[in-house]
Amino acid sequence: MYKKLLVFATIFILAGIFLKLYQNFDGSKTLNKTASYYAKNGASEVGSTNIVTAIVVTYRGFDTLGEVTILFVAAAIIGFFLKTNAKGTNRIRNLRFSSEIMITASKILMPIMFLIGAYVFVNGHLSPGGGFQGGAIIASGVAFFLLANPTLSVNHKVLSVLESTSGLIFVLLGIAGLIYGGGFLDNRVLPLGKFGTLFSAGIIPLVYSFIGLKVGAELSNIISSLQQIQKEE
Amino acid sequence: MIFNLLAILLGISTIVFALVAIYTKKLIFAILATGGVSLFASILYLLMAAPDVALTEAAIGSGLTTLIFLFILNKIKEEDV
Amino acid sequence: MEYIGLITGFILVILGIWGFLTQKNILKMIIGFTISDTGINVIIVSISYLKNRTAPILNRPDLLTDTVNKITDPVPQALVLTAIVIGVGVTALMLSYALRLYQEKNTLDINNFKDLKW
Numbered sequence: 246m247y248k249k250l251l252v253f254a255t256i257f258i259l260a261g262i263f264l265k266l267y268q269n270f271d272g273s274k275t276l277n278k279t280a281s282y283y284a285k286n287g288a289s290e291v292g293s294t295n296i297v298t299a300i301v302v303t304y305r306g307f308d309t310l311g312e313v314t315i316l317f318v319a320a321a322i323i324g325f326f327l328k329t330n331a332k333g334t335n336r337i338r339n340l341r342f343s344s345e346i347m348i349t350a351s352k353i354l355m356p357i358m359f360l361i362g363a364y365v366f367v368n369g370h371l372s373p374g375g376g377f378q379g380g381a382i383i384a385s386g387v388a389f390f391l392l393a394n395p396t397l398s399v400n401h402k403v404l405s406v407l408e409s410t411s412g413l414i415f416v417l418l419g420i421a422g423l424i425y426g427g428g429f430l431d432n433r434v435l436p437l438g439k440f441g442t443l444f445s446a447g448i449i450p451l452v453y454s455f456i457g458l459k460v461g462a463e464l465s466n467i468i469s470s471l472q473q474i475q476k477e478e
Numbered sequence: 479m480i481f482n483l484l485a486i487l488l489g490i491s492t493i494v495f496a497l498v499a500i501y502t503k504k505l506i507f508a509i510l511a512t513g514g515v516s517l518f519a520s521i522l523y524l525l526m527a528a529p530d531v532a533l534t535e536a537a538i539g540s541g542l543t544t545l546i547f548l549f550i551l552n553k554i555k556e557e558d559v
Numbered sequence: 560m561e562y563i564g565l566i567t568g569f570i571l572v573i574l575g576i577w578g579f580l581t582q583k584n585i586l587k588m589i590i591g592f593t594i595s596d597t598g599i600n601v602i603i604v605s606i607s608y609l610k611n612r613t614a615p616i617l618n619r620p621d622l623l624t625d626t627v628n629k630i631t632d633p634v635p636q637a638l639v640l641t642a643i644v645i646g647v648g649v650t651a652l653m654l655s656y657a658l659r660l661y662q663e664k665n666t667l668d669i670n671n672f673k674d675l676k677w
Binding site: 295297298365373374375377378381382384385388464467468471472474475 | 529530532533534537538541542545546549550552553
């Protein structure tokens with residue numbers, strides 16, 4: 246009873262704060278100073294059609310590095326927590342086989358899903374999308390494959406090599422920006438190229454591709470650890 | 479005008495799905511309703527001129543999160559009943 | 560539009576917090592966290608929305624001149640992009656902890672975990 250009262254009090258205080266915020270909110274009519282700088286100079290300085298990509302990869306590239314690190318740490322802890330116990334103590338469960346439709350569809354659809362993922366992260370500076378979305382689509386393809394073939398498993402060594410190599414190349418490209426460009430992760434290492442084409446915006450397509458590979462490997466790692474524990478008794 | 483109407487509809491269905499997710503007894507319905515909340519929210523992002531965020535929410539929030547929940551639920555259910 | 564997004568986001572946050580304060584099942588509590596996460600993202604995006612403007616993608620030539628008055632705010636969108644990706648990592652982490660707790664005590668009811676109660 247006492248606890249329920251506290252819960253109600255918390256909710257009411259929160260609702261009061263939100264009501265006050267809502268009453269004082271009048272949608273802004275113009276961009277603020279930072280945003281208008283990005284809008285004004287994004288196209289000429291970075292050369293990326295998608296301003297959000299320009300902010301994520303170049304202007305705020307350091308944040309992205311931290312974010313990828315957080316995802317890596319989460320994947321590592323999940324792998325540690327869900328690791329199978331010592332060999333021999335666990336009986337292997339007999340898993341039900343997937344249906345014919347699922348197996349056939351996975352053979353046809355998996356390459357297409359990988360292709361869409363690669364398309365999304367290579368075109369990150371031209372269209373909506375980018376490394377995180379493309380990586381998630383690739384991880385969904387891996388999950389689909391694992392659902393269709395429950396007895397198989399993904400090779401963790403390949404995933405970790407792919408993950409650490411892409412992370413290393415991401416940092417090395419950033420340091421190249423420090424040497425040849427204006428600062429860490431500056432994209433003017435390569436020429437900016439023609440605005441709106443695939444090979445433009447300096448190193449943004451390269452950086453976003455490696456972010457995509459890294460995120461895809463990390464999410465696939467999480468999914469394959471979760472699939473691994475389905476097998477043990 | 480039509481977009482405002484669509485946004486109101488999406489907002490109402492998001493809230494209804496959230497209520498279902500919290501109050502339903504069966505865990506599997508709750509998990510699927512959480513995926514529905516993310517899906518409707520992603521369309522709401524698209525209406526609010528944020529296609530990047532919409533794509534991320536649809537691929538990650540609605541796809542992968544539901545999948546991870548279902549993997550864990552499968553592991554818990556089989557030992558439970 | 561921005562008011563609709565704002566109201567939806569506020570209600571989602573309140574529902575999520577209500578969910579994880581009142582539910583007994585740990586999986587239901589994690590679902591509450593996920594819902595309030597979505598609500599906060601909806602609030603941030605609806606604050607960044609400006610009326611009668613287009614998305615921050617300059618794929619038409621007429622957007623290149625006077626860009627400042629034609630696109631919505633791109634900075635909160637970049638923030639939300641980051642938040643969603645971190646959200647899935649945190650959710651997966653919480654779920655794996657929940658699975659470990661279940662294997663320890665064979666139950667998911669929060670009332671049975673009293674080791675830290677005083």
